[in-house]
Amino acid sequence: MKYILMMSSTQAGVSSYNTWAQSDRDAVMQTLSVIVKDLVETGEFVATQPLAEPSEAKVVRGEKNGLPVTDGVFPESKEFLLGYWIVDVATPERAYAIAGRISAVPGPGGVPANMAIEVRRFADGPK
């Protein structure tokens, strides 16, 4: 079963992260890198992708003539996807365990950040 594990935050959360000490930010990347290496070894790794800053996000709607209308205005409460991991696991519990590891990435001063990670199964429908 394929699951996507999504890490999201508000613009305020991203701005705060950008002020962390470089060593704290390096610790996050180091921890995530170990998690990915472990998933590659177990054969559960499918993909991971960090996204660019929320300031570059746009919302697009198609007009009646099909032309795109772009808008970059979001409510303050908007949660932006920061990055995701796609895993192929035997059970939902295994997906939750991996999400728990990602949740525990170190925050400032090495204290676990305990970020909420949204876990969703991929649909089996037609592509």
Next chain:
Amino acid sequence: MKYILMMNTMRAGAGVPAWPKADLQAHIAFMQSLNRDLRDSGELVSAEGLSFPNQARLVRADRHGAPVTDGVFPESKEFLAGFWIIDVDSPERAYAIAARVSAAPGPGGAPLCMPIEVRPVMSAPPPEML
């Protein structure tokens, strides 16, 4: 340049299976045709649909690193319904594809005009993440 196009819905979006069968089939045929076109133009990197929001869980680690799951979300929560990753020459091309997704047919064949969130993705994960 790689972009992700995200189709988000409120929980109400889970009403889709209740559409008349013909409308649902037209919607799926539209998405299949879009994906074929993007594959033919070499712009499709990946496309996935997600299962319904009632299966979504939030996971946090407790102090011992064990996962704590929770399936309670605020009413206003936007759920990702599906996404496309595309590799295109310009942001304008990404917006044009997003507009096409936005205009997918809904009940009675009327364009849904859904908002599609468009974000550049980092072209490659930083080496330290691999």
